[in-house]
Amino acid sequence: MSPEVNSNGWEPRIIAFFCNWCTYTAADLAGVSRLRHAPNVRIIRLMCSGRVDPQFVLDAFVQGADGVLIGGCHPGDCHYMEGNYKALRRFRLMRRMLENMGIEPQRFRLEWISASEGERVRTVVNEMVETLRPLGPLALPQQRVRWDEELHEHVTDEKEVKSHAG
Amino acid sequence: MPDHNGSIRIGFYICHCGHNIAATVDVEAVARYVSGLPNVVVSREYKYMCSDPGQELIAQDIHDLNLNRVVVASCSPLLHETTFRTAVERGGLNPFYFQMVNVRENVSWVHEDRRAATLKAMDLARAAVHRVTFHKALERKFVHIHPDVLVVGGGIAGIHAALTLANSGKKVYLVEREPTIGGHMAQFDKTFPTLDCAACILTPKMSAVKAHPNIKLWTYSEVSSVEGYVGSYTVKVRRKPRYVDEELCVGCLACIDECVYKEPKYADSFNLGLSKRKPVYLPFPQATPKIVVIDPETCIQFKSGKCKQTCVEACDREAIDLKQAETVEEIKVGTIVLATGYKTFNARRTPQYGYGRFPNVFTSLEVERLINASGPTGGHLVTREGREPRTVGIIHCVGSRDRNTNRWCSRTCCMYSLKLAHLLKEHTGAEVYNFYIDIRAAGKTYEEFYDRLLEENVHFIRGRVAEVTDVAAIPEEEGHLIIRAEDTMIGVVRRIPVDMVVLAVGMEPQADAGDVRRLFNISCSTEGFFLERHPKLAPVETFTDGIFIAGACQGPKDIPDSVAQAGAAAAQAQMLIDKGEVELEPNTAFIDEEHCSGCKSCIPLCPFHALSFNEATGKAQLNAALCKGCGTCVAACPSGSIQQNLFEDSMIFGEIDGLMNMVYETGKEVADVA
Numbered sequence: 001m002s003p004e005v006n007s008n009g010w011e012p013r014i015i016a017f018f019c020n021w022c023t024y025t026a027a028d029l030a031g032v033s034r035l036r037h038a039p040n041v042r043i044i045r046l047m048c049s050g051r052v053d054p055q056f057v058l059d060a061f062v063q064g065a066d067g068v069l070i071g072g073c074h075p076g077d078c079h080y081m082e083g084n085y086k087a088l089r090r091f092r093l094m095r096r097m098l099e100n101m102g103i104e105p106q107r108f109r110l111e112w113i114s115a116s117e118g119e120r121v122r123t124v125v126n127e128m129v130e131t132l133r134p135l136g137p138l139a140l141p142q143q144r145v146r147w148d149e150e151l152h153e154h155v156t157d158e159k160e161v162k163s164h165a166g
Numbered sequence: 167m168p169d170h171n172g173s174i175r176i177g178f179y180i181c182h183c184g185h186n187i188a189a190t191v192d193v194e195a196v197a198r199y200v201s202g203l204p205n206v207v208v209s210r211e212y213k214y215m216c217s218d219p220g221q222e223l224i225a226q227d228i229h230d231l232n233l234n235r236v237v238v239a240s241c242s243p244l245l246h247e248t249t250f251r252t253a254v255e256r257g258g259l260n261p262f263y264f265q266m267v268n269v270r271e272n273v274s275w276v277h278e279d280r281r282a283a284t285l286k287a288m289d290l291a292r293a294a295v296h297r298v299t300f301h302k303a304l305e306r307k308f309v310h311i312h313p314d315v316l317v318v319g320g321g322i323a324g325i326h327a328a329l330t331l332a333n334s335g336k337k338v339y340l341v342e343r344e345p346t347i348g349g350h351m352a353q354f355d356k357t358f359p360t361l362d363c364a365a366c367i368l369t370p371k372m373s374a375v376k377a378h379p380n381i382k383l384w385t386y387s388e389v390s391s392v393e394g395y396v397g398s399y400t401v402k403v404r405r406k407p408r409y410v411d412e413e414l415c416v417g418c419l420a421c422i423d424e425c426v427y428k429e430p431k432y433a434d435s436f437n438l439g440l441s442k443r444k445p446v447y448l449p450f451p452q453a454t455p456k457i458v459v460i461d462p463e464t465c466i467q468f469k470s471g472k473c474k475q476t477c478v479e480a481c482d483r484e485a486i487d488l489k490q491a492e493t494v495e496e497i498k499v500g501t502i503v504l505a506t507g508y509k510t511f512n513a514r515r516t517p518q519y520g521y522g523r524f525p526n527v528f529t530s531l532e533v534e535r536l537i538n539a540s541g542p543t544g545g546h547l548v549t550r551e552g553r554e555p556r557t558v559g560i561i562h563c564v565g566s567r568d569r570n571t572n573r574w575c576s577r578t579c580c581m582y583s584l585k586l587a588h589l590l591k592e593h594t595g596a597e598v599y600n601f602y603i604d605i606r607a608a609g610k611t612y613e614e615f616y617d618r619l620l621e622e623n624v625h626f627i628r629g630r631v632a633e634v635t636d637v638a639a640i641p642e643e644e645g646h647l648i649i650r651a652e653d654t655m656i657g658v659v660r661r662i663p664v665d666m667v668v669l670a671v672g673m674e675p676q677a678d679a680g681d682v683r684r685l686f687n688i689s690c691s692t693e694g695f696f697l698e699r700h701p702k703l704a705p706v707e708t709f710t711d712g713i714f715i716a717g718a719c720q721g722p723k724d725i726p727d728s729v730a731q732a733g734a735a736a737a738q739a740q741m742l743i744d745k746g747e748v749e750l751e752p753n754t755a756f757i758d759e760e761h762c763s764g765c766k767s768c769i770p771l772c773p774f775h776a777l778s779f780n781e782a783t784g785k786a787q788l789n790a791a792l793c794k795g796c797g798t799c800v801a802a803c804p805s806g807s808i809q810q811n812l813f814e815d816s817m818i819f820g821e822i823d824g825l826m827n828m829v830y831e832t833g834k835e836v837a838d839v840a
Binding site for chain 2: 013015020021022024025027028030031032034035036037039042043044045046047048050051052053054055056059060063064065076077079080081082083086090114115116117118119122
């Protein structure tokens with residue numbers, strides 16, 4: 001993501017996975033209705049929220065996202081009958097896992113937004129940006145560098161690493 | 167960098183969309199930035215990419231520069247993905263070597279800050295440029311279109327769509343839930359602005375439907391399930407028992423005469439409760455099909471089992487069958503037209519106008535019935551006390567253009583109010599007052615009709631009515647209903663005593679529009695009307711291929727517009743049928759059998775039963791014909807052995823990588839953005 005770190009400082013960076021039929025269409029509607037909202041979200045279009053592989057979420061965080069948003073059809077409205085339920089199941093597991101990894105649950109959000117709810121896209125995006133602001137950057141890539149450095153400080157030679165691992 | 171096809175040569179094109187994109191996104195900067203990204207051979211900006219010269223630009227570049235990937239940054243892929251894929255194909259490249267970037271709906275239209283918008287456009291462009299390298303050539307997939315059509319709803323829109331299709335030689339199933347077709351239009355007296363009688367123009371079409379050899383008419387029936395996809399829908403229709411054999415009944419109505427109830431006792435819904443009917447009834451004289459219905463809620467035989475069953479005796483054709491049970495018909499169709507109509511606003515939701523409290527406050531639809539020659543009063547317009555009104559007030563925008571009820575304009579009320587004003591004056595000579603916010607007479611010869619009303623000395627008071635009351639302030643108001651409204655033209659509050667109040671109720675989505683939407687897997691707009699694929703360019707199509715919408719189920723509209731839309735929907739269905747096949751998005755899943763471990767994780771996830779376990783090979787297998795391309799199984803496969811065309815893991819990871827800038831260092835152009 002381009003460095004939006006401008007004179008105003010850090011800006012939250014959010015990756016959104018929107019399903020083609022409901023939430024992506026709602027985002028289009030937000031556009032058509034000119035509902036201005038925060039420019040921090042980058043949308044990736046998938047056919048269904050059920051397509052969101054947990055690895056996509058992890059990858060987004062690992063690559064430097066500060067938040068991940070999943071948008072799907074309301075329960076009962078899935079274009080593919082029940083993909084959104086699968087998304088919900090994975091979301092709940094993922095959030096617990098992320099929490100255990102030290103990633104605040106607010107950084108990961110699932111929203112049901114139907115094709116008619118352009119207004120809701122605006123609200124959710126703005127809300128999420130405002131929620132992330134006080135949390136500050138997650139900055140996993142930079143953290144990884146720091147963790148590596150920490151490791152190197154603690155570890156003097158190769159052998160010791162192996163003995164720890166063993 | 168993957169290299170399935172030799173070197174990757176990408177062409178990037180960003181569209182100005184006039185000023186739509188270029189006003190907020192610095193398209194030159196984006197084009198300059200993308201030109202510096204790996205594999206990008208050419209990067210251009212153009213005023214209108216979707217125009218002929220814009221598309222030609224792509225085709226020409228593919229040819230001249232030997233491009234093997236194309237990325238277009240413009241509007242939403244939901245709008246123009248097909249357009250650009252076709253352009254790519256014209257250039258001699260597989261159309262799926264294409265990725266679209268949405269910099270209009272997702273960027274320029276929702277952001278104001280030019281710098282932030284431009285940076286976002288660059289991010290999205292970079293993601294697509296990276297993603298497209300992973301794209302593969304795919305085969306176009308076609309499915310056969312079953313030539314039969316289902317039309318749901320037998321109002322004027324459904325009737326017109328069914329007749330149009332049937333006349334072109336298609337077999338049509340017309341399903342209507344009421345015992346007769348005709349819809350709301352059958353209840354109207356005359357139609358604006360021509361003042362021709364609704365029945366005179368509708369009933370011939372109703373009988374044409376009944377008589378048409380290509381139309382299978384199922385009234386008193388509802389669609390209960392829909393399965394399949396464009397070209398091949400399997401639909402179940404629940405046929406409610408009317409306790410009369412449709413084949414035998416000839417509509418002689420002897421059973422009604424001989425019913426044990428000598429006098430009609432139950433509210434007649436066709437006349438909105440203004441008249442009564444018996445438990446065995448025909449909704450109205452021109453009902454089509456002309457077959458009586460027995461209402462089990464009111465029939466003594468059904469309630470107590472102790473009726474003399476005089477109706478059965480009266481029928482010499484033995485058509486009455488009190489043991490008739492519900493049946494379910496299963497049909498195969500290729501396309502579906504939904505014309506399920508609307509409901510009128512419930513006037514009780516605006517209690518300040520006294521509907522239900524003051525007997526002489528009527529809804530417009532009730533007045534249609536009262537004016538109608540075959541209505542409950544034989545067309546003699548009278549108050550509940552049986553007197554002709556000397557003054558009538560028509561209140562516009564009841565349940566329309568109102569924050570407290572519905573915000574939308576119902577489009578028809580101004581015109582039908584003018585029509586009713588004319589008819590009221592014609593029938594009774596009463597003084598008629600219209601209370602309006604604006605008069606919206608935008609239609610062919612509508613404004614002229616309004617002018618005519620002004621000349622007929624109908625009164626127009628501009629202002630939303632505050633209340634209807636029976637509390638008289640001066641002796642002259644005694645015994646009248648008083649309409650209190652601000653006349654905004656002269657800036658005074660006026661009190662107009664009248665004998666009758668007509669509420670011009672607005673149009674709303676059917677109460678069960680949400681259920682119907684789910685049944686057919688389509689979407690609704692914010693107000694609850696069915697959502698069209700594109701408000702301008704695809705007004706009768708839905709996001710579900712092969713399902714079309716017509717009439718007021720899509721939004722408030724009058725008869726001419728409903729008929730026009732019904733014709734358009736019929737033409738769309740016909741287009742598919744005559745073409746014989748339709749292209750499907752090739753986004754189905756596929757299995758890499760070599761790596762499948764046979765863990766069976768995917769199998770229970772598929773709601774379409776496309777996945778199964780092959781005992782012989784010990785691997786999962788996919789029935790591509792059943793796969794709808796959601797990708798849920800793909801997300802679950804622990805070994806990544808199931809992939810989804812157009813949405814392969816590598817493509818999505820590629821997109822994330824591209825977005826997060828881990829692959830390409832941003833060029834110095836980013837810093838140059840104003």
